[in-house]
Amino acid sequence: MPAASTSMGYIPSSSSEVEEEAVVISMATVEEGEKKTPTPTMASSSWSMEAVMLPASMVLVQAFTMGALLLSKLALNVGMEPFVLLAYRNLIGAIIVAPFAFYFDRGMLRKVNLRVFGWLSISALLGIVLGIGLYYYGLRATTAAYSVNFLNLIPMVTFTMAVVLRQEKLAGRMKMAGTAICVGGTMVASLYKGPLLRPPWPTHMLRHHPAATVPAAHHNMGLGTVYLCGSCVAYALWFIVQARVGREFPCKYLSTVLACVSGTLQALLIGAAVTFFQAGGGSAASWRLGWNLQLAAVVYMGAFNTGATFCLMSWAIARRGPIYPSMFNSLSLVATTVLDSLLLGTLVSVGSLLGTLLIVVGLYVFLRGKATEVHQQQQQQPPAAGDDHGPATTTRGQLDLEGPG
Secondary structure (H helix, E strand, O other), rough: OOOOOOOOOOOOOHHHHHHHHHHHHHHHHHHHHHHHOHHHHHHHHHHHHHHHHHHHHHHHHHHHHHHHHHHHHHHHOOOOOHHHHHHHOOOOOOOOOHHHHHHHHHHHHHHOOOOHHHHHHHHHHHHHHHHHHHHHHHHHHHHHHHHHHOOOHHHHHHHHHHHHOOOOOOOOOOHHHHHHHHHHHHHHHHHOOOOOOOOOOOOOOOOHHHHHHOOOOOHHHHHHHHHHHHHHHHHHHHHHHHHHHHHHHHHHHHHHHHHHHHHHHHHHHHHHHHHHHHHHOOOOOHOOOOOHHHHHHHHHHHHHHHHHHHHHHHHHHHOOOOOOHHHHHHHHHHHHHHHHHHHHHHOOEHHHHHHHHHHHHHHHHHHHHHHHHHHHHHHHHHOOOOOOOOOOOOOOOOOOOOOOO
């Protein structure tokens, strides 16, 4: 991202990054075409394979996100501190992506200077330390089914922040309508409970496991909502900063490793301070990992939510544009709600169900408006030199507005 290695997955740092990939792909296609002209059968076979693999990869990303949410919730329930989890998972993420950075971006190491590392550190502060850190605190204080709603709000919050900072124009009725619907859905889910629903599946399958119960000292829906809203704002600012990061250092693998390293160091410092004051002098036990749930959560999220998600989402965005991955966000929302009830016994109310439905509707209305805007921008672009097939196309809009999903 530099990817904040989040439960939300990788999103390339700027429009130039994906456009560069698109140019490379196009050049490779031209070079291959000079050697061998593909037959219609070959093109059809390639298209049909991609048509299957792209949505399958996005479903897999949502499965990784759902697993990360539930594992994070279980690890936090048994007493793991949010910044301890954050520091370890980003360290694992840096180790996972480092071989890709060495292979593809090792020539760019000489361009890493104080200015570049400064921007990457700001990116890590917003996307990793504040974005994920506040999300973990909100997740610990609420439920996985409730907190996952806020992942779908990130595109709208980013749009609002971009308008405030004058990086986006307040235009497009569908985008504004989608934002308003999502805000309404969040208010309904937060403020209105209504009668409880009896799900058609067994619940609380982990009732006897200590991770299934939230410590009373941490359970606070109001404070958890504040944390989750703060996480959305931090992610919105992170997306905006990414545009500058991409111009300063457009190397997705190496920048991801450096951002993860910077985020790890920042999380270590903040986590050490937090545990020092909480334990009245510090406690090394909170940083000790054994062969237990905490280690499983750290390894899973570092490997799948930074490593695998990084590759899958960068490929999907390069092929289908920035809006495509966000179209699958509702899958993790629905699946997390079901599994949260199935495993942890979280009760589903009419208010939470109605709020979730409004957020999903608002998200797709917003994405539809964004897709229309990107299409219009592409149509307005002048044809490329020597191109007789109409206007040149790109794979990006003005800002990356998808949620880390």
